[in-house]
Amino acid sequence: MVSKRNADKYQQILTAAINVFAERGFSQSTISQIAQEAGVADGTIYLYFKNKDDILVRFYEAMTEHVSERFWKAVEEGKDAIEKLYKLIYAHLDLFQSQPTGAIVYQGETHLQWRLVQEPTRQMSKMYRDVISQVVALGQQEGTIRKDLYVGLVKRLINGAVDEVINTWIHTGRDHDLTSMAEPLVDLFINGIGTPASGKCKDNPSPQTMDETNAVT
C-alpha cells in the first residue's frame, strides 16, 4: 500500500496526525483536519493508511520501536547501575520533551484506545521492564541495589513516577526543563524518602517473598 518513493508523504501525514491528535485528542480529530495539516487531500490519507485507527496504531508501533532503541542505547552508555538508571530516565524525559505532541498522544490515548494499541503498549511495557530488570540485576551484582526487590513493582514505580512527571509538565504549559528532573528522580528511586533512622541500613532487610505473577505492564 505504501510505495517506497513516498515514504516522505507517509511521514508527513503521520506527523500531521500526531499534531492534530495532540491538539484535540484522537476521537475528536478528523481526517480532514489531518489532511489539511499534512497539506494533502482527504482521500490521499487512505493511500497510506488503512483507516483512521491505523494511523494511531502505526504511530504506536513506530514510537515503540524508536523508544526501545533509544532506551537500550541509553542504558548501555551508563558505566554502572545507577548511572544507567540515570541515563535511562534522562533519555525518557528528553525524548518526550523533544517530541511534546508525540508524548501527549502517547500518554493520553493509551488507556482510551486500549483496544487499538494494546499490542504496541504491551511491547513497550515489556521493553521497559527488561531494561529495568537488567539495570537492577547489575546493581545487585555491584551491591548498589537491594536484593529483595520485586522487579515488576520497581518498573511500575519508575515508569509511573516518570510518566507523572511528564504529565505534569504537559499540563503546566511545558515551560520548564523536563530533563532537570532526572537527577532528583534517581535520588528518590535509589535512596527513597526515608532517613536511615526510619529503619533503613539494616543488615537484614525484611525479606519479601514476591511472586512474579504480575503480567507485563
Next chain:
Amino acid sequence: MVSKRNADKYQQILTAAINVFAERGFSQSTISQIAQEAGVADGTIYLYFKNKDDILVRFYEAMTEHVSERFWKAVEEGKDAIEKLYKLIYAHLDLFQSQPTGAIVYQGETHLQWRLVQEPTRQMSKMYRDVISQVVALGQQEGTIRKDLYVGLVKRLINGAVDEVINTWIHTGRDHDLTSMAEPLVDLFINGIGTPASGKCKDNPSPQTMDETNAVT
C-alpha cells in the same frame, strides 16, 4: 433540573454512564447506550444532566469530593508518618479496587477530556499534594523522613507509582488483590531501591535546592 425526589435515578444514570464510559471510553459512548444501561429513555438523561459532557464533569466532581474525604480520613488514622503513608496508599488502592469502572474512567479520561475536567483534576491533585505534604512534614519532625525533599516531586513519585500500579491492575484483568501492593510500595518509597553502600546513610545528604515553582498536579 434535578428533582430531589429522584436522587436515585440520578445515581442510577451516573453509575450506568461510568460503566459505559469504562467499557468504551467517553467519546465512543453514546447517550443511547447509557440510557439502555440505566434502564431509562434517552431523553430522561437530559432531565438530570445538561449534556453528555456534564455527566463526566459531575462524575469527576463527585469522585474528587469522595476521594478527598477518604484520603484525609485515612491519613488521620495512621499514628506516625510512615503508617499514615501506608494508610493513604492502602485507601487509594482499596478505593479504586472497589470501584474499578470509576477508576478506569478517572485514570483514562483525565488527559483526553482535560478541558472538561481540568478543575476537578486540579483540586484532586492539590488535595493529594496537601496530604503528602502533611505526611512529609510530620515525618521530618519525627526524623523518619528526609529533610532535603521537594514535596512536589515526592507527590508525583507516589501518585505516579500508585496510578501505574492501578493501571497495570486494570489492564491485567483485575484478578489479583490490589491492596497487597500497599506495603511493598511504601517500602520502596521510604527505603528506595538502593543499598546503604550505594551512597546512602550519610550524615549529609546532598542538599538539593529545589524551587517550589511547579504548579499543582
Next chain:
Amino acid sequence: MVSKRNADKYQQILTAAINVFAERGFSQSTISQIAQEAGVADGTIYLYFKNKDDILVRFYEAMTEHVSERFWKAVEEGKDAIEKLYKLIYAHLDLFQSQPTGAIVYQGETHLQWRLVQEPTRQMSKMYRDVISQVVALGQQEGTIRKDLYVGLVKRLINGAVDEVINTWIHTGRDHDLTSMAEPLVDLFINGIGTPASGKCKDNPSPQTMDETNAVT
C-alpha cells in the same frame, strides 16, 4: 374539556401562549415555555387545549370574533362613508397597538400556519371585505366614493396598506403612535397620490368591468 369555573386559567394560558409566540414564533415556542409564562404545569395545558396547534387556532378564532365585533361597531359610529372608513382604520390600528403581541402573532403566523388558521383567516378576510363593501356602497350613495370600483381590490388596498403600516410599526420598535397614521391613510385612500391634472376629476372615469371572481381574502 373546559370547565366554566376555570375560564380564567384558559385565558391565562392563551395569553401566555400569545406572548411566547410573539417572542419566538409559533414553531420555536415550546409548551414548557408557555406553561412557565402561564404559571402552570406543562400537563395542565392539555386540560384546556387539545394540543399545541389548538392553542393557535383558538387564538385566531377569538381574535376573529373580537376584531369582527370591534370593526362593525367602529363603522357604525361614523356618520358618513368617509368617517366610517376613518373609524375603521383607527380601530384597526388602535386594536393592534393595544395588543402588540396579538398583532405580531396574527400578522406573522397567518401565512406560515395557513393550514391551521385557514378558516378563521378566511372569516376575518370576509368580514373585512363585508365592512369595506358596506362603506363603499354607502359612499357611492352619498356620492363621495367612486362608482367604478372593484370592492375586492379596494379591500386589498386598504387591508394591505394598514397591515404594512402595522408591520413597519412592529419592526421599528413600536415607539410611535400607530393611530396617528389613520388620518393620512384615509387621505391617501380617498384622494390617491395624484393631482387633478393627472387625469382625475373627469366626468367619466374610465369604466372598469371587473368580474367579482376573486375569492375572499
Next chain:
Amino acid sequence: MVSKRNADKYQQILTAAINVFAERGFSQSTISQIAQEAGVADGTIYLYFKNKDDILVRFYEAMTEHVSERFWKAVEEGKDAIEKLYKLIYAHLDLFQSQPTGAIVYQGETHLQWRLVQEPTRQMSKMYRDVISQVVALGQQEGTIRKDLYVGLVKRLINGAVDEVINTWIHTGRDHDLTSMAEPLVDLFINGIGTPASGKCKDNPSPQTMDETNAVT
C-alpha cells in the same frame, strides 16, 4: 465551502429548498426533505450551505439582489411617473407570479425569521422606498403627483397593497393572472377611491406636516 465547479448543484439545492419551504414553512421543513427534493444526500447540503438557516438567508440575499435589479430596470422603462409606477407594479406582480414558491417563502417567512433575514429585508425595503421616492419626485416635477405626500407612507401604501394582492393570489390557488391587477392598482393609487365631490380637486390640499422619522420598511 462552495466549489465553483458546481454552481449548478448550489442552485439545485436552493431551488429545492425554496419549494420545500413554500410547501411546509421553514421551521417545519427538514434537511432530509430538501435533500430528497434536490436529489442529493443530506450531507451534501452542508457542502454548499453552512446550515439550515443559511439556506434561507442566501435565498433572501439572492432575491433582494434580483428584485432590486428588476425593479430599477422597470422604473427606467416608464417615460413618465405614472407609467413608471405601472411598470414597477407590473414587474412586482410578474416576478412573483413567475416564481410562486419564492413569493410564498419571501412573503411568509419574513416576519417569523426576522432575526435571520433582517438585513436583506431592510435592504429590500430601502430599495422599494428609494424607487417609490424617485417616482414620486418625478411626478411632483411633472405635476402629476401631489406635493403634500409623506413618501414613507406612500411606500407602505403601495407595497402593502401589492403584497396583499400577491398573498390573496397565493391563497386562492394562483389561478388568475396576477399582472392584470397592475392597472386597477395604479388607478387606485393615483386617483384614490373618492370622487371629486368628496373634497378633492381643491387648490389647497390640507397641508400635512409629516416628520420623516419613520425607519425604513
Next chain:
DNA sequence: GATGAATGAGGATTCATTCAT
C-alpha cells in the same frame, strides 16, 4: 383537576470512507 417526570420519535449536523475524474 393539577402536576411534572418520563418518554421516544424526530431532526440537524458531523465525518469516515469511497470513487469518478
Next chain:
DNA sequence: CATGAATGAATCCTCATTCAT
C-alpha cells in the same frame, strides 16, 4: 498517484404528549 465531492450512517439533543400520583 492524487484529489475532494458526495455519501449516509450515526449521534446528540429537543420537545410534544402521556400518565401515575
